[in-house]
Amino acid sequence: MKSPFWCPIQSVSKALTIFLSLVSVVTLAQDRHQVNFSTLEKTPLTYLRIMVKEGSFVGYTDLSGYLHYKEDQIPKNSSLYISGYGINDTIFTLQNLKELDTVFLKSKEIVLPEFAVSSAQLEKLIIGNSNEGGWEVKSPIKSSNPKEGSVYRYTIRIKIPKNKGYYLGELKFFVSKILTSKVDLSLRVLVPKPTLKIKPGTINYIQDFSELLKENMIVTIDDPGWKTVEFMEPVLIPEGVKDLFFVFDLLEEKPTSNFALANQKTSKSIDLGFYSTEGHIGVFNLDPIHPAVEVTFLKEK
Structure with a gap:
């Protein structure tokens, strides 16, 4: 004979599982961060190297200019060194990054002299x-x-x-x-x-x-x-x-x-x-x- 308490207990168990799953998803989402790096002209800055001063974290921006990281990967109060193609090296604090959706950086000068090769020799x-x-x-x-x-x-x-x-x-x-x-x-x-x-x-x-x-x-x-x-x-x-x-x-x-x-x-x-x-x-x-x-x-x- 089934216990008269079975159905309520089963329902509570399912509800608790769903609640814990939602908490887990929210916690995971809170732990993950992303920030976009772009030029002042809004061109994505790809393959930038972002590195904690002490070398404990190194990350790179993707093809859309985004850096993805987890909160526990970077020590609190860290300074991050940013370098890569098209920019001058610069420093940001972790707190700066967390407060921004997009970091706009000034483009570095690119030398592109105009010329044409006039000889096949x-x-x-x-x-x-x-x-x-x-x-x-x-x-x-x-x-x-x-x-x-x-x-x-x-x-x-x-x-x-x-x-x-x-x-x-x-x-x-x-x-x-x-x-x-x-x-x-x-x-x-x-x-x-x-x-x-x-x-x-x-x-x-x-x-x-x-x-x-x-x-x-x-x-x-x-x-x-x-x-x-x-x-x-x-x-x-x-x-x-x-x-x-x-x-x-x-x-x-x-x-x-x-x-x-x-x-x-x-x-x-x-x-x-x-x-x-x-x-x-x-x-x-x-x-x-x-x-x-x-x-x-x-x-x-």
Whole structure:
């Protein structure tokens, strides 16, 4: 015989389950946050790197410019360093982000000289040597700055001859065999102001650099060895520029891919650089050993 209390108990049980489910959904929704990053012209800023000062959290904006994060991922009262293609590095507090739906950032200057290639006859200037292999490394390069945490980026300076009329044709780089998984990286090419002289061991500021590419370039790395990046449209090197900085930003929240560049000793025009979260950028003290890269420049004959 069924208990006369069965139906009420069953109803109360169902109601309690629904109530707890709703509480769980609301709590989960409250725990998740999103904020949009956009230029003043309302263009989404994609693949920006947002990093807690101490390196305990790293996130990236998506193709719509949104950063998604959970409240418990970022310590309270944190400062977040924001960097990426098209902007100058900046700092926001967590409280600032939580109070905003959209963060509008001023666009960085992009150097886009107008020109047309009038000749089919092009000569090449190659810096580096992809015919040689790379010297293997035991681990990826990491910043010596504790604020960077375990997140790292590769920065490489290429010294350009004084000849006029060169444009960027191709970049090759040698990925070390210590790579453990597929990873995407954001490739930026930066040029300093013509009046800025790059000195080894000296800190410069990202505000004094301009983007050379007209858009963010994403490269997928899935195995070791030489990789080739072809610039589909000619990228003219502005007159007076003596240095190009290639910046590799890994699009991973934790450095699990073990991405690293092998080393070489083939050119005095290639130097290992640095680019830290505070927007400090420059070249380390000169060393004959450098990352294994090859850059091809083109010029009309």
